[in-house]
Amino acid sequence: MRFTEEFETVYIRYSDKIYRYLYFQTKDPYLSEDITAEVFLKAWRKWETFKKDYVQALLFKIARNTLVDHWRKNNKKKESSLETKIEEGAEPFYDEDFIGKMQSDEDVKDVNNALQLLPKNLKEVAILRFIEDMSAKEAGEILNISEGNVRVLQYRALIKLKEIFSPPSQDLKSSKDED
Amino acid sequence: MNEELKKLFEELKAEGASGKEMEELIPVLNKLAVIKKHERSYILKRKFLEDKVVSSKRSTFFVKWFFAPAIAFSLLLFVGAVSASYASQKSLPGDPLYPVKRLTEDARTLIDPNFKNEKIVRRSEEIKKLTEEKEEKPKFINKAIDDFRKESEDSRTHDTKKVQESLKNLEDAKQNVSGEEKKQIERVIEKTENNQDNKEVKSLEGNKNEDEKNK
Numbered sequence: 001m002r003f004t005e006e007f008e009t010v011y012i013r014y015s016d017k018i019y020r021y022l023y024f025q026t027k028d029p030y031l032s033e034d035i036t037a038e039v040f041l042k043a044w045r046k047w048e049t050f051k052k053d054y055v056q057a058l059l060f061k062i063a064r065n066t067l068v069d070h071w072r073k074n075n076k077k078k079e080s081s082l083e084t085k086i087e088e089g090a091e092p093f094y095d096e097d098f099i100g101k102m103q104s105d106e107d108v109k110d111v112n113n114a115l116q117l118l119p120k121n122l123k124e125v126a127i128l129r130f131i132e133d134m135s136a137k138e139a140g141e142i143l144n145i146s147e148g149n150v151r152v153l154q155y156r157a158l159i160k161l162k163e164i165f166s167p168p169s170q171d172l173k174s175s176k177d178e179d
Numbered sequence: 180m181n182e183e184l185k186k187l188f189e190e191l192k193a194e195g196a197s198g199k200e201m202e203e204l205i206p207v208l209n210k211l212a213v214i215k216k217h218e219r220s221y222i223l224k225r226k227f228l229e230d231k232v233v234s235s236k237r238s239t240f241f242v243k244w245f246f247a248p249a250i251a252f253s254l255l256l257f258v259g260a261v262s263a264s265y266a267s268q269k270s271l272p273g274d275p276l277y278p279v280k281r282l283t284e285d286a287r288t289l290i291d292p293n294f295k296n297e298k299i300v301r302r303s304e305e306i307k308k309l310t311e312e313k314e315e316k317p318k319f320i321n322k323a324i325d326d327f328r329k330e331s332e333d334s335r336t337h338d339t340k341k342v343q344e345s346l347k348n349l350e351d352a353k354q355n356v357s358g359e360e361k362k363q364i365e366r367v368i369e370k371t372e373n374n375q376d377n378k379e380v381k382s383l384e385g386n387k388n389e390d391e392k393n394k
Contacts, residue, residue: 008228016218044232095220107213130211155194162207
């Protein structure tokens with residue numbers, strides 16, 4: 001069945017990207033898996049009408065909307081995944097090994113902590129542009145902003161992240177120590 | 180420097196980033212890019228696809244190709260049955276739809292036992308209509324008379340109004356026929372009237388007894 005195979009290829013290729021996007025937004029590995037499952041089931045239901053050459057942007061749009069719905073339903077309490085009601089039949093399989101790695105990896109922790117310090121719009125642009133390697137145009141389509149706006153935000157996001165990863169005060173301190 | 184990074188630097192430059200600033204951003208970009216090293220288990224991805232997606236496809240396939248025609252067929256049957264029962268209500272003994280009429284009457288009697296009285300009127304109307312038809316149908320008239328007899332015996336609680344209506348129909352029918360059929364109708368009228376009289380006497384006696392008890 002070509003139809004099913006096509007979707008399977010898309011899931012294998014993009015589900016990690018969607019998961020990561022959700023993980024850095026929610027900081028919750030289980031909630032991220034729940035919403036990833038929901039995103040792909042939603043996509044699967046509309047697969048016949050899905051624009052295949054636009055698939056990545058559409059998946060991210062669904063992920064973004066599903067996340068917004070989730071936060072709205074949970075009174076914007078981003079912390080609790082236990083309160084999440086997953087659509088029946090969409091219950092995912094949790095990869096505990098992967099979750100363990102994500103939670104213990106120092107690089108992931110650093111990036112996650114740094115991203116949480118960014119305003120929402122900068123964080124989203126940083127994830128889409130520099131983690132998921134999307135073009136400014138594609139990121140703009142997902143975020144409903146212009147390509148030019150994405151360029152402005154990505155610059156601000158990188159400057160902020162640079163400051164977070166290597167704070168200026170530390171540089172000063174280290175130069176003083178050297179003296 | 181790869182093409183993507185080159186393009187990014189051009190974009191940053193257009194936003195006012197200096198060369199030095201861009202150099203300093205490379206470690207930041209590397210740090211962000213390294214996040215992709217972890218991937219969710221391929222086996223679990225396949226399991227999700229097989230359990231959730233392919234099964235849901237099967238179920239939609241089932242709904243699409245099995246349930247949908249079955250529902251459509253049932254609907255057609257239902258519409259057909261309703262139309263046939265509606266059309267049958269004016270049929271007479273000997274008509275193809277007459278058995279449907281009788282069947283719907285039986286079903287209605289199960290829900291509303293008082294409908295038995297209405298059945299007597301209907302049988303009498305059928306006798307009247309059959310006798311009015313130009314085509315002679317003695318076989319069906321006899322059958323209709325027989326049906327009337329059975330229905331009136333079957334109905335224990337006669338509604339006086341309905342019985343009177345039936346008797347009027349039978350009197351009209353009697354005028355349309357002669358010979359053996361006329362005699363048969365006369366006998367049925369007589370029997371129905373007697374039954375009705377007996378019923379009235381019984382009900383009067385019953386009322387009397389109740390009055391005495393109350394006293």
